Structures are given as structure tokens and as C-alpha cells.
Amino acid sequence: MKVLVYGAGQLAQMMYLAAAPLGVDVKAVDVSNREILHPVSKQKLELNLDYALADVDVVTAEFEHVPEELLSIAEESGKLSPNARSILTGADRVREKALLDSCGIPNAEYRIIRRFTELEDVIQSLGERVILKASRDGYDGYGQWRYQSPDDMEGIKTALASLDLDTVPIVAEKMVNFDxxxxxxxxxxxxxxxxxxxxxxxxxxxxxxxxxxxxxxxxxxxxxxxxxxxxxxxxxxxxxxxxxxxxxxxxxxxxxxxxxxxxxxxxxxxxxxxxxxxxxxxxxxxxxxxxxxxxxxxxxxxxxxxxxxxxxxxxxxxxxxxxxxxxxxxxxxxxxxxxxxxxxxxxxxxxxxxxxxxxxxxxxxxxxxxxxxxxxxxx
Structure with a gap:
């Protein structure tokens, strides 16, 4: 059995190490250039993506931020697990919020900011402490801004002014006082x-x-x-x-x-x-x-x-x-x-x-x- 992983980082490496005792061969794709790599050594393999996709039993992903074209190719092959909708939902906070709401699952109170001019009104509606998150490509604290006092507003405005909020909206959440x-x-x-x-x-x-x-x-x-x-x-x-x-x-x-x-x-x-x-x-x-x-x-x-x-x-x-x-x-x-x-x-x-x-x-x-x-x- 063979598995192809979109992404060639440590998670693909650990999948390879866990799969080998099962007799499962794992290869990885550098999604930035479509090169096929060995997940541990990172050595480039002399395979193109089309052949690799045809040769494996399953295609999966080690992270959410895979180009949609690559997800579509794998989805059309019938080999993608989890499915493209799942991966795209994890990659986009707007889709993620919509999923949670449709399932009736509690999450932090939020608003979607699609225009820079909405910023102040949205923050005012959510209260004194708000966290703003880029809807895509944010992780490990990147793509996030905290509003905890009026003094923070100018810095947030500067950070968001250059962003295309129509393409990548901001999810503004009321900060949760969690245990x-x-x-x-x-x-x-x-x-x-x-x-x-x-x-x-x-x-x-x-x-x-x-x-x-x-x-x-x-x-x-x-x-x-x-x-x-x-x-x-x-x-x-x-x-x-x-x-x-x-x-x-x-x-x-x-x-x-x-x-x-x-x-x-x-x-x-x-x-x-x-x-x-x-x-x-x-x-x-x-x-x-x-x-x-x-x-x-x-x-x-x-x-x-x-x-x-x-x-x-x-x-x-x-x-x-x-x-x-x-x-x-x-x-x-x-x-x-x-x-x-x-x-x-x-x-x-x-x-x-x-x-x-x-x-x-x-x-x-x-x-x-x-x-x-x-x-x-x-x-």
C-alpha cells in the first residue's frame, strides 16, 4: 500500500515512520514546487506529481494550506482523505465558523470583517477585549492581533490597512475568559x-x-x-x-x-x-x-x-x-x-x-x- 502526503515537514516524516511497520510506503509532496520527496531524508525522487498520484492508494495532507488546485486533482482521483471540504474548512476560519454554527457547536462570539471601515464598529460590538484573526494562513500566533484597550487601535489599523480583506477577511472574536x-x-x-x-x-x-x-x-x-x-x-x-x-x-x-x-x-x-x-x-x-x-x-x-x-x-x-x-x-x-x-x-x-x-x-x-x-x- 502507498500513501502520498501533501506537505513535506515533520508530520509527513512521522507518518512515514509510523506507516513503515505496517508495510505502507509514504512519499511527500513539496506543495510549493510539486516535487516528490522522501519524507525523512528530504531527497528529491525522480517522479512527477501525475505519476505519484496515479501510483498511490491514498492522498492525504500534513497541513491545511495546500493549493486548491492540488486538492482538486486529488479529489477527482477519489483518493483524497480527508476530503477537500474538510481540508479547506480547516484552512479558512470563515468556513470553520460556518461549520460550527451549522452544527450548533458553541464557539466564541464573533464577527466577520470584510471592509477596513467595519473595524471600529465590530470591535465596539464585541466588547473591551477582542482578538482578530486572519481567516487564512495564520498559525502559531501569526496573523493575529489583540485589542485590549483603545491604545491598541492605531497599531491594529496599521496592520490591517494593507490587507485585502475582501479576499482574506478577518474573524474578530470576543476574548474568552477560559479556565x-x-x-x-x-x-x-x-x-x-x-x-x-x-x-x-x-x-x-x-x-x-x-x-x-x-x-x-x-x-x-x-x-x-x-x-x-x-x-x-x-x-x-x-x-x-x-x-x-x-x-x-x-x-x-x-x-x-x-x-x-x-x-x-x-x-x-x-x-x-x-x-x-x-x-x-x-x-x-x-x-x-x-x-x-x-x-x-x-x-x-x-x-x-x-x-x-x-x-x-x-x-x-x-x-x-x-x-x-x-x-x-x-x-x-x-x-x-x-x-x-x-x-x-x-x-x-x-x-x-x-x-x-x-x-x-x-x-x-x-x-x-x-x-x-x-x-x-x-x-
């Missing part, structure tokens, strides 16, 4: 069967995910059930096939959807070492219509992103249950270079291991770990 951010990663097969991993608790810094803890602490059965209902409603509405992530705000006993990701997701990386079947293998299984793997959580796990940093000791793998996943990229600011999974039998033991881990890491690049050490120790 925490959590995410549910799960899979759906072609015949509508779904299975989800335990919910992860996510800690962000400057718009980027830094740490995920799974299973999330102090999560009631009622909230778990609500998250499952949301996942099922979204995947059924999209006729989804593959792994999908749903990012959520917990507000008391309620859940609001922040965004969806129609792919394997950073907050699911913990499954590589903490679950019976990792998200990457599960995505391959679902897309190829293989039986889904067991999603039982084997260990309490912390996933720590390595961002813009190479100056740490590889001796950290001497810690029992500590696993390094390196992407092989050139370092630059805010770039995800790899991640670390730390597994333990309990939250208390995980706290102790994170304390050990920090002796190998430069603290300025890992600002969220110290706070988690004390919190997890108290559970």
Missing part, C-alpha cells in the same frame, strides 16, 4: 466509526503550543462526553476520514471550540509514547480503511515542544521514559525543531521527571515547564 485550553484528537473511518484518544491539556506561550499533558487533569466525565459529542458532530458533518484535532476552551462546565485541524496535530504527539497506537499510525489506518488501533493510554505523558533551540544536552534521554523526537531542521526563531515526550506512572512521578529534564534544558526556551512541575506534584 484552560484542551484538545481532543481522534479518528474516523470511511464507514463512520470513530475512536478518540484521551483529552490533552495544552499550555501556550506567545501563541505557540509549548506543553501538552495527557490525560488532562481534573476532567469530569460530563466534559469528556461533551468533547466526544463535538468531535462526532464535526466529523459526521464533514464525512471525515482520518485523524482530526479539536481545540477547545474549557469555561467552567462548558466547552467552546477554538479551532479544528483536519490532520495529525501537535497536541497529539504525546500518543507516540503514551498510547497504544499513535496518532500517525491511526491516521494511516483510517485513510487506508485498515482496522483502527487501540487508543488506550498507557502512561501519563508530557509533550514538550523544542522551539527555536538546539542548545540542549541529548543526555536527557538518560531519564527513564524520556523520548526525543528530532525533526532535522535548520534552527530559526519560533521554529519547531522537535519535541520531547516524557512518560510516567503518575502525575507526581511525571513532575519529578520534568524536574530532572530541566537540568538538561535552557530554561528561557522552555518557560512553561517550571509551573507544571509544582502543579502536577500537588495532584
Amino acid at each position: 484552560r485550553e484542551i484538545s481532543l484528537v481522534g479518528a474516523r473511518t470511511k464507514d463512520g466509526k470513530t475512536a478518540c484518544f484521551d483529552i490533552a491539556e495544552n499550555l501556550h506561550h506567545k501563541g505557540q503550543l509549548h506543553v501538552s499533558i495527557a490525560p488532562a487533569t481534573h476532567l469530569s466525565d460530563a466534559l469528556k462526553a461533551k468533547a466526544q459529542e463535538i468531535f462526532t458532530a464535526i466529523t459526521n458533518a464533514l464525512d471525515y476520514v482520518g485523524v482530526l484535532a479539536v481545540e477547545l476552551f474549557q469555561v467552567g462546565d462548558s466547552l467552546l471550540v477554538n479551532e479544528i485541524a483536519p490532520r495529525v496535530h501537535n497536541s497529539g504527539h504525546w500518543t507516540q509514547n503514551g498510547a497504544e497506537t499513535c496518532q500517525f499510525e491511526q491516521h494511516i489506518r483510517a485513510c487506508l480503511n485498515f482496522p483502527l488501533g487501540a487508543m488506550h493510554t498507557n502512561k501519563v505523558t508530557a509533550m514538550i515542544n523544542i522551539i527555536g533551540c538546539t542548545s540542549f544536552s541529548r543526555d536527557l534521554i538518560s531519564i527513564p521514559g524520556c523520548h526525543l523526537h528530532w525533526y532535522g531542521k535548520e534552527v530559526r526563531e519560533k521554529r519547531k525543531m522537535g519535541h520531547i515526550n516524557v512518560t510516567a506512572e503518575s502525575y507526581h512521578e511525571l513532575s519529578n521527571k520534568l524536574e530532572q529534564l530541566m537540568t538538561y534544558l535552557p530554561e528561557p526556551y522552555f518557560p512553561k515547564i517550571s509551573g507544571e512541575i509544582g502543579r502536577l506534584r500537588s495532584i
